[in-house]
Amino acid sequence: MTIDNLVQIDHVTFGYDRRRLILTDVSLEFPRGKVVAIMGSSGSGKTTLLRLIGGVIRPQSGTILFDGEPVDPSDTDKLFAVRRRLGMLFQFGALFTDLNTFENVAFPLREHTNLPDSMIRDIVLLKLNAVGLRGAASLRIAEVSGGMARRIALARAIALDPELIMYDEPFAGLDPISVGVTANLIRSLNDATDATSLIVSHDVEECFQICDYAYLISSGRVAGHGTAAQLRASEDPEVRQFIRGEPDGPVRFHYPAGPIEQDLGLSG
Amino acid sequence: MNPLDLLAALGARVMGWLNALGHASLFFGDLVRHTPAALRRFDLVVVQIYAIGNLSLVIIITSGAAVGGVLALQAYYALDRYGAAESVGLLVALSLLRELGPVLTSLLYAGRAGTSLTAEIGLMKAGEQLAAMEMMAVDPRSRVLAPRFVAGIVSLPLLAAIFSAVGVGGAYLIAVKLIGIDSAAFWSQMQDGVDVFKDVGNGMVKTIVFGVASTFIALYMGYESEATPEGVAKATTRTVVFSSVTVLVLDFLLTSLMFSIKS
Amino acid sequence: MEKKNLETLVGLFVVLGAVALVFLSLKAANLASFSFDSTYQLKASFDNVGGLKIRAPVKSAGVTIGRIKSISFDDKRFQGVVTMEIDRRYQFPADTSGKILTSGLLGDQYIGLDPGGDDKNLQPGDSIKLTQSAVVLEDLIGKALYGKAAEGGGNRQKEGAK
Numbered sequence: 001m002t003i004d005n006l007v008q009i010d011h012v013t014f015g016y017d018r019r020r021l022i023l024t025d026v027s028l029e030f031p032r033g034k035v036v037a038i039m040g041s042s043g044s045g046k047t048t049l050l051r052l053i054g055g056v057i058r059p060q061s062g063t064i065l066f067d068g069e070p071v072d073p074s075d076t077d078k079l080f081a082v083r084r085r086l087g088m089l090f091q092f093g094a095l096f097t098d099l100n101t102f103e104n105v106a107f108p109l110r111e112h113t114n115l116p117d118s119m120i121r122d123i124v125l126l127k128l129n130a131v132g133l134r135g136a137a138s139l140r141i142a143e144v145s146g147g148m149a150r151r152i153a154l155a156r157a158i159a160l161d162p163e164l165i166m167y168d169e170p171f172a173g174l175d176p177i178s179v180g181v182t183a184n185l186i187r188s189l190n191d192a193t194d195a196t197s198l199i200v201s202h203d204v205e206e207c208f209q210i211c212d213y214a215y216l217i218s219s220g221r222v223a224g225h226g227t228a229a230q231l232r233a234s235e236d237p238e239v240r241q242f243i244r245g246e247p248d249g250p251v252r253f254h255y256p257a258g259p260i261e262q263d264l265g266l267s268g
Numbered sequence: 269m270n271p272l273d274l275l276a277a278l279g280a281r282v283m284g285w286l287n288a289l290g291h292a293s294l295f296f297g298d299l300v301r302h303t304p305a306a307l308r309r310f311d312l313v314v315v316q317i318y319a320i321g322n323l324s325l326v327i328i329i330t331s332g333a334a335v336g337g338v339l340a341l342q343a344y345y346a347l348d349r350y351g352a353a354e355s356v357g358l359l360v361a362l363s364l365l366r367e368l369g370p371v372l373t374s375l376l377y378a379g380r381a382g383t384s385l386t387a388e389i390g391l392m393k394a395g396e397q398l399a400a401m402e403m404m405a406v407d408p409r410s411r412v413l414a415p416r417f418v419a420g421i422v423s424l425p426l427l428a429a430i431f432s433a434v435g436v437g438g439a440y441l442i443a444v445k446l447i448g449i450d451s452a453a454f455w456s457q458m459q460d461g462v463d464v465f466k467d468v469g470n471g472m473v474k475t476i477v478f479g480v481a482s483t484f485i486a487l488y489m490g491y492e493s494e495a496t497p498e499g500v501a502k503a504t505t506r507t508v509v510f511s512s513v514t515v516l517v518l519d520f521l522l523t524s525l526m527f528s529i530k531s
Numbered sequence: 532m533e534k535k536n537l538e539t540l541v542g543l544f545v546v547l548g549a550v551a552l553v554f555l556s557l558k559a560a561n562l563a564s565f566s567f568d569s570t571y572q573l574k575a576s577f578d579n580v581g582g583l584k585i586r587a588p589v590k591s592a593g594v595t596i597g598r599i600k601s602i603s604f605d606d607k608r609f610q611g612v613v614t615m616e617i618d619r620r621y622q623f624p625a626d627t628s629g630k631i632l633t634s635g636l637l638g639d640q641y642i643g644l645d646p647g648g649d650d651k652n653l654q655p656g657d658s659i660k661l662t663q664s665a666v667v668l669e670d671l672i673g674k675a676l677y678g679k680a681a682e683g684g685g686n687r688q689k690e691g692a693k
Binding site: 054056079080081083084086087088090091092094095096097107108111112153 | 392395396
């Protein structure tokens with residue numbers, strides 16, 4: 001019996017120190033084969049969720065299940081086994097600067113398999129082809145643009161055909177064409193390989209275009225969740241402010257301060 | 269300021285140091301623990317030996333020759349007064365083998381190789397390369413840190429030997445070719461007074477200890493640096509300062525252990 | 532390929548370091564002057580070993596033929612016992628004598644062996660019977676002063692007798 005949700009986050013609370021909690025009692029589900037978006041403003045805890053799933057940090061309370069098994073950072077063997085089944089695309093690529101494009105994509109293959117060089121070569125070229133960069137295989141990392149770097153990182157993330165692919169702000173800082181290319185890649189890769197994709201982003205429109213389901217994280221809690229249509233129709237003020245991009249709402253425009261008359265020295 | 273506040277501040281400072289010391293010791297333990305893994309991937313170590321050792325050769329050789337030559341010159345002026353000019357070789361050789369070779373090479377190493385290690389590790393951390401590696405189920409300590417640690421320990425003694433050898437060569441050029449001291453006397457005085465175990469051997473032991481310390485400090489500073497350009501710059505400065513002080517202190521300790529016990 | 536090149540260079544670096552080390556050991560230090568296998572031990576007791584140190588040379592006719600292995604104290608005869616390792620190639624007569632000499636005026640001390648005339652040779656583990664202790668500077672000064680004083684006294688006697 002296969003579990004429906006590849007990843008499940010159950011009532012997780014987390015904070016780097018006891019006083020300031022980043023996430024409070026959040027629960028999320030990521031069904032197999034679906035593309036799910038985690039949205040929210042900067043600092044809301046979205047990236048923290050990725051680190052929890054990857055077992056980099058441990059929640060104060062609650063559990064994180066990967067394919068039905070809890071993710072335990074202290075069990076190194078089990079953790080590494082889990083990590084081999086997932087691929088992560090970091091925000092700026094996090095490519096290894098001392099290796100060239102080809103070697104970067106080949107890295108997971110060389111480290112985790114005993115495949116002969118000829119097979120590795122074929123797989124790397126196929127992965128680079130999938131992201132449209134087969135011709136850039138010999139370029140050094142210093143020679144590639146930001147958008148290209150992210151695509152190379154994507155090729156590296158899928159080198160071992162992972163079941164779960166996590167994207168940390170894949171659209172941030174890209175020009176419109178690159179954004180379109182990336183969104184397209186995420187969706188088509190997911191469908192072609194039957195993987196589960198998890199996108200952390202604050203680009204509402206792009207996410208809605210490609211995702212099956214989305215969660216909105218605000219102030220460390222799940223403020224809303226649903227399909228794109230459901231979220232667009234939501235009456236919740238936090239959801240509405242975020243989806244519509246309204247400058248003021250539950251998330252205040254003004255940083256807390258006293259009355260302006262005081263600062264300008266005008267008497268009341 | 270309230271004396272109680274002062275005390276609390278001092279206490280916090282001390283706690284901070286203890287914390288840092290403990291953190292550093294754990295890091296050192298990690299390096300040592302992952303060394304066998306690094307030795308199994310010797311190709312990684314070789315790449316690092318090139319970066320740390322080969323690329324330091326120019327500065328080591330030039331400095332070695334210069335120091336050897338200058339020492340010979342200065343020693344000659346002093347020794348000639350007592351009619352002992354022929355002992356120049358002996359003086360230079362002992363100074364180089366016991367002290368200047370290990371210490372100067374380590375200081376140069378901290379400046380050249382140490383800072384590049386710190387900057388490299390710091391930038392890798394800032395660019396999330398180490399985190400990415402972890403997510404790919406590859407332990408960065410085995411793959412990135414330990415090979416550099418091993419390479420440093422291997423390279424520094426070799427560099428120090430080259431430094432001392434070139435130094436003796438430089439002294440020979442100055443003393444015999446320039447000043448005109450008898451070549452045979454130069455070498456025989458040296459050979460009579462320099463002991464393989466006591467002088468060459470102890471010097472090598474020193475360099476191994478210095479190599480462990482400097483490389484560890486360089487890697488630690490890089491690993492703990494802030495993920496900003498200023499953070500990396502601060503870290504490289506710290507590497508040079510800490511390494512230099514540590515090498516000099518260790519030198520004092522080792523010298524008193526090695527050279528004052530009557531053999 | 533890039534990698535092969537790198538490995539060659541690193542190999543060269545290691546070789547360079549090893550050569551430097553060998554150079555230092557042979558040319559600068561005393562490794563070449565004595566081989567470490569094929570030695571046999573001889574002992575010698577001295578009333579005063581002076582500043583003799585371990586690994587100091589044992590010479591005969593000015594040529595280094597051995598090294599001092601250890602120095603210990605014999606509390607039955609209250610003498611210093613020096614154990615030497617002599618190159619197996621060289622045998623010495625049973626009545627060879629050993630002296631503690633100084634190289635130069637203020638240099639390191641070493642043992643000099645003067646061969647005797649006996650037909651039989653010293654066997655491994657034998658002791659050298661005839662020994663001359665180190666010259667102690669204070670004794671030398673004392674002797675000089677005493678000698679001078681005696682001379683002065685003798686002259687006065689002669690004068691007094693006149």
